[in-house]
Amino acid sequence: MTSFKKWVRNITGALAAATLLASTNANAVGDPEKWELKFGFIKLTDMVPLAIAYEKGFFEDEGLYVTLEAQANWKVLLDRVITGELDGAHMLAGQPLGATIGFGSKADIITAFSMDLNGNAITVSNAVWNEMKKNIPVEAGKPAHPIKADALKPVIEEYKKKGKPFNLGMVFPVSTHNYELRYWLAAGGINPGLYAPEKGDTSGTIGGDVNISVTPPPQMPATLEAGTIYGYCVGEPWNQQAVFKGIGVPVITDYEIWKNNPEKVFGVTRAWAEKYPNTHIRVIKALIRAAKWLDDNNNANRPEAVKIISRPAYVGADKEVIANSMTGTFEYEKGDKRTIPDFNVFFRYNATYPYYSDAIWYLTQMRRWGQISESKPDSWYMDVAKKVYRPDIYALAAKELIAEGKMKAADFPDFASESSMKPATADFIDGIEFDGSKPNAYLAKFAIGLK
Amino acid sequence: MAYSVQTRLIALREIKVSAIALSILRMVALPAIGIGIFVLIWHLAAASIQTSLGQFPGPAEVKKQIDNLYVEHKEEKQRETAFYQRQEIRNAERQKTDPDFKPVIRPYTGKPTFVSQIFTSLNTVFTGFFLAAVVAIPLGIAIGLSASLYSAVNPVIQIFKPVSPLAWLPLVTMVVSAVYVTTDGSLPKSYVTSAITVMLCCIWPTVINTAVGVTSVSNDLVNVSRVLRLSWMQHVRKIVLPAAVPMIFTGLRLSLSTAWMVLIAAEMLAQNPGLGKFVWDEFQNGSSDSLGRIMVAVLAIGFIGFLLDRLMLTLQRYVSWDKNAITR
Numbered sequence: 002m003t004s005f006k007k008w009v010r011n012i013t014g015a016l017a018a019a020t021l022l023a024s025t026n027a028n029a030v031g032d033p034e035k036w037e038l039k040f041g042f043i044k045l046t047d048m049v050p051l052a053i054a055y056e057k058g059f060f061e062d063e064g065l066y067v068t069l070e071a072q073a074n075w076k077v078l079l080d081r082v083i084t085g086e087l088d089g090a091h092m093l094a095g096q097p098l099g100a101t102i103g104f105g106s107k108a109d110i111i112t113a114f115s116m117d118l119n120g121n122a123i124t125v126s127n128a129v130w131n132e133m134k135k136n137i138p139v140e141a142g143k144p145a146h147p148i149k150a151d152a153l154k155p156v157i158e159e160y161k162k163k164g165k166p167f168n169l170g171m172v173f174p175v176s177t178h179n180y181e182l183r184y185w186l187a188a189g190g191i192n193p194g195l196y197a198p199e200k201g202d203t204s205g206t207i208g209g210d211v212n213i214s215v216t217p218p219p220q221m222p223a224t225l226e227a228g229t230i231y232g233y234c235v236g237e238p239w240n241q242q243a244v245f246k247g248i249g250v251p252v253i254t255d256y257e258i259w260k261n262n263p264e265k266v267f268g269v270t271r272a273w274a275e276k277y278p279n280t281h282i283r284v285i286k287a288l289i290r291a292a293k294w295l296d297d298n299n300n301a302n303r304p305e306a307v308k309i310i311s312r313p314a315y316v317g318a319d320k321e322v323i324a325n326s327m328t329g330t331f332e333y334e335k336g337d338k339r340t341i342p343d344f345n346v347f348f349r350y351n352a353t354y355p356y357y358s359d360a361i362w363y364l365t366q367m368r369r370w371g372q373i374s375e376s377k378p379d380s381w382y383m384d385v386a387k388k389v390y391r392p393d394i395y396a397l398a399a400k401e402l403i404a405e406g407k408m409k410a411a412d413f414p415d416f417a418s419e420s421s422m423k424p425a426t427a428d429f430i431d432g433i434e435f436d437g438s439k440p441n442a443y444l445a446k447f448a449i450g451l452k
Numbered sequence: 453m454a455y456s457v458q459t460r461l462i463a464l465r466e467i468k469v470s471a472i473a474l475s476i477l478r479m480v481a482l483p484a485i486g487i488g489i490f491v492l493i494w495h496l497a498a499a500s501i502q503t504s505l506g507q508f509p510g511p512a513e514v515k516k517q518i519d520n521l522y523v524e525h526k527e528e529k530q531r532e533t534a535f536y537q538r539q540e541i542r543n544a545e546r547q548k549t550d551p552d553f554k555p556v557i558r559p560y561t562g563k564p565t566f567v568s569q570i571f572t573s574l575n576t577v578f579t580g581f582f583l584a585a586v587v588a589i590p591l592g593i594a595i596g597l598s599a600s601l602y603s604a605v606n607p608v609i610q611i612f613k614p615v616s617p618l619a620w621l622p623l624v625t626m627v628v629s630a631v632y633v634t635t636d637g638s639l640p641k642s643y644v645t646s647a648i649t650v651m652l653c654c655i656w657p658t659v660i661n662t663a664v665g666v667t668s669v670s671n672d673l674v675n676v677s678r679v680l681r682l683s684w685m686q687h688v689r690k691i692v693l694p695a696a697v698p699m700i701f702t703g704l705r706l707s708l709s710t711a712w713m714v715l716i717a718a719e720m721l722a723q724n725p726g727l728g729k730f731v732w733d734e735f736q737n738g739s740s741d742s743l744g745r746i747m748v749a750v751l752a753i754g755f756i757g758f759l760l761d762r763l764m765l766t767l768q769r770y771v772s773w774d775k776n777a778i779t780r
Contacts, residue, residue, distance in 0.1 A: 037558055044736050055561075061538065066558040071733055073723055084629045086641050219736035226504055242738060246504035313524075313745070314563035317737025 030401055033064055033280040041072040041081060041090035044219050044316045045236040046327055047117045047265045048091045049306050050347060052315050054291035062290075063283035071314070074217040075173040076106070082270060083108040089284065091116060092268035095175030095363050097389045102364075104175060104198060104372045109271035113394035114285050115355050116265040116292075118346035121178055121255040122240040122331070123185060125153070125232035126225055130250040130334070132156040143337055147257035147430060150189020157191060157210055170216040170224060170233035174205060177264055179213070180366040181255045182234035186211065187449040188258075188431040195451065199374040207371070225249050236264075237326040237345070238318045245322050250334050253430075256341060260428035261350055263359040274394070285398035289353055290407060296348035303328045351414050355395055358423040358437030360386035365440045369450035376452065382440040392421045509744035514751065517744040525565040532560045564725045570752065573715060573726030576643055577760075580650025581711045585704060588655045592662025592703070593688065596696070602663065613656040617649050617714040621721050624648050646715065646724040653714040657706035665699025666692055698772040705764035712757045727753055 042048035051069055054060050060067040072078035072090070079096055081087045083106060097110035125133065136152040137144045160167045171178040174196070183193040194209020196202065206212050216224045221239045224230050226248045233239075234255075243249035255262055267288060274281045294302055307327050311320040325332050329342040346352045361382045367373045396416045402408040425436035433446050444452050491511050498510035509517070536557070543555035564572065595602040628645045669692055677691045719728025731749050734742045 036556070037561075044733075058538070061542070064542075066561050068561040069563075070723075070725075071736070073721070073732065077723065080629075084641070217736075219738060222504070222738065248504055311739070313734065313737055313739075313741075317733065317739055317742075319739045322739075 029404065030282050030397075031279045033283050034277040035088070035280045036064060037066045037068075038088040038280070038284070039068045039070060039086070041070055041078045041087040042315075043075060043078060043091060043217075044071055044318075045091075045120075045265075046238055046310060046316060046323055046345065047120045047236055048316065049295060049310050049327075050116055050288050050291040051091060051267075052310050053294055053306060054287040056309050057291065057294060059287035059290045060284075063287050065280070065283055065287065067284075069315075075176065079106055079110075082110065082268065085270075085273070088273060089267060089269040092266050093173055093176045094263055094266050094359065095177065095180070095367070096173070097266060097268045098360055098363050098385065099175035099367070099372070101389050102367075102373065102385060104367065109388075110268045111271050111274055111389055111391050112266040112268045112355055113274075113281070113391040113398070114267040114288050115263050115353050115359065116267055116288075116347070118261045118264060118350065118352045119254065119256040119343060120264050120326070120345045121181060121234060121236045122251040123182060123232065123234045123253050124221075124225070124240045124243045124249045124251045126228075126249050127247075129153070129156055129231050130252070132159070133252070144334070146253075146333075146339070148252045149430065150186050150191055152189075153186075153252075154189055154191055161210070166212045167210070168230045169211050169213045170221055170230040170235075171213055172218050172221075172235055173215060174203065174372065175363075175367070177255070177262070177363075178234040178236070179205075180363065180370075181258050181262070182213065183370055184366070185234075185253060185258050185430065187447065188429075190449075192449050193370070195371040197371055197374065205370065205372075222246055222248060238316065238322045241322045241325040241332060242318060244325075244332050244335055245319070247335065251331070252333070254331055254341060254344060256344060258430045260426075261343065261346065261352075263352075263356070263362075266355065274391075281394060282398045282401065285395060286402055289348075289395075289398060289402060292348040292353045293408065293412065296346070296352075300329055300342070348412075353395070354414055354419075355390040355392050355421075356423050356437075357383065357386040357390055357392075357421045358435075360390045361437040361440055362435060365435075365444055368440075369444055369447060371451055376441070379439060379441055383438075390421070392419070503743065505738060505743055506740050509747040513744040514747045517741060517748045520741070521566040521745065521748060525567050528562055528565045531562055535560050535562065566730060566748075566752075569726050569730050570756065572643075572724065573719065573728070574756070576646050576719070576724055576726055577650060577708075577711050577715045579643075579647040580715070581654060581708055583647065583651040584655040584707055584711070585658060587651075588658035588703070588707070589662055589700060592659045592700070593666050593692065593696070595659070596663040596666025597688075597692065602667075609656060609659060612652075613660075615653070617653045617717045618721065620649050620652050621645070621718060624652070625722065640724075642722045642724040645722040646718040646726075646728075649718040649722070650711045650714050654707040654711035657710060658700070658703035661703025661706065662696060662700045665696030665703075668699070669695040698768070701764070701768040701771055705761065705768055708760055708764050709757065712753075712760055716753060 040051060042051055055067055055069055070087070072081065072087075075093060075096065078087070078090050079092070079100065082090050082092075083100070092110070092112070094112075094115070097112050099105050100108045100110045133148075133152045133156055134144065136155060137148055139145065157167045169182065171182050173179065186193045192208060192210045193213055194206040194211065196205040197207055204214075214230070216230065216233065218235050218239050221233045221235045222242045225233060225243060226246070232249070240251040244251065255264075267284075269281065295306055304324070307320055307324045310316045311318060311323050316323060325338075326344050329340060329344065330338050331341045331344050332338040364373070364382050364385060368377065399408070399413045400416070403410050403413070422437050425434055427434040429435070433443075435443055441452070444450070495510045495512075498508040498513075501508035507513075539557060543553075543557075546553045547555060591605075595605050625645050628641055628648065632641060632644055673691050673695060677687045682690060715726070716728040716731065718724070719726045720732040723729055727749055731746050734745045734749070
């Protein structure tokens, strides 16, 4: 045996040992209990972490063979997760909470991964926009932002005088969009209406100045065009779609309603998570990597992500429409394109970490609009948040990624000291401060809504 | 004799030739002209319909989308091959470090293409149709044989016959979810739901036609059966069934075309990955290609429906004892 061959052999041996070491390291979580998984999503740009984890092989790196399937609407999606047809899904942050407290379909759903921040907007029809525009101050030739609902109030009063209901659309009773739309309206002195599940009324229109109803996201533009609704709150690309189609004008993004608000989550049933703990951690690992990829190098990968999700099997809208919001800009009135680098945040600002305080904000809004029929003590809010939001599982996945060298500890909150509560913030359109530890005191600050 | 034998033969041949020419004209040229005129009207009409998703798809756009769908199908096949290769490499690496590891090849997790969606749809429709036939034929025979049973069952049939699949679907979905517990690797619920909905909607034509076929067995034959003192089973097998077969097949043919129509609606709502879901997903996508792709699906649905009907017609002719009857 020549010395060269020996040398090659040694090197290969060393390499094999190294891979062995690396793979034992990777197997610290243990093999997934379930290899083949099916996840549901709704055709919205914020499903992108799932698409990236699939396309970039992050799921496969975890030994998972995942099928992604578009669902018809949020209700179908939630019900299919509950019945076990889907292993998990892209969900509205309010869905695991609503399901757990029993508003709508009742089931124990948990989340250990927050999918994104921001990403929604409110769009009104051209006719409403022309009326609203008269009430909006002009700044350097363009409407001054953020546009408050104060500008919409006279328009709604006009409709009321004529006896016409002012119809608005949102995507689901416990959706971020419902709460954001109501928050924006109420901040402008418009009563969005209350729910009263204890009386069997789940339409959410009691005493409202407007009539808010449910429409699945992809059908929003068509419903607006048909004149069934005069405006809607929805995620992308369905606001930009209205601009492209020339049927409506986005007036405000949710970034302006509440800066860096938590949006979608990845939800599974509690039973599923308990039955397949390793699988769950591995899924979260893949999703964390996907989210990081999306925000890496100042959104450098976003154009590629846009190309991937514009395929018909994912979001399927035209590339230009998706790119408008995904690449750091947002087009309001046709031609009025403004820079909002944080319109879609997938990883920075610890976007993927499931904060209890995020859950508590949603619960306060459920109470504010009557979806929770009676006043609850502060401790109840914390208990529900702890039941549904699982930063502990997230931390296991993150530590695993750090140990494998795929991520750095600096990418994550300091798990040893993290309380999973965000500091109090007043980054809302009406400047009212939210402190997750005092939900009842927070509710008391609002003029419109239940306490 | 004014004409020689030869001229007469020529004349005869000419008549034959012109008859063939006529039948060619009828079989090929006229349908071609019909289709041609339709495509022209379609082209002109499409150009003048503007939607918010752009112009209504004309023939050229549809041709483009057919090509696109084919390219996507091929790309997906390539991805599938790459998927299996990656898996083999991964399994081999794992086995090197972990000799106890037993590799399992996981099936491809990619998206169904248009072509595979067609097969899912056919599969679902035949399942529903088969289930319907299994229930409908015996039921039809039973109510055909007994007038009192017929009077008892008829109101139920008449009430359920006009029910739309969309009305059944929520009920079927909930019942399937409650009753049918999936164990891994078995049929997906969306498939079962769609197939049962199809069955509920397409069962009626076969029941009614079978019953009519059985009732209209000629009295002479019934008397023969009585004279021979055939047992009930023999009576059904030797007399009733053969006499009723043409009507049964008429019913089955109607059922299959109903099944195909119902299926598309059922798939849309049940999310069964067939043509119905394709149409729904494209509608949701709302891209500038969506309308063209939906139009491709519309044509595919029509063409497959036509082929299914021809298939049943051929079967119907084959089993019918009256070969001269005109069937359309």
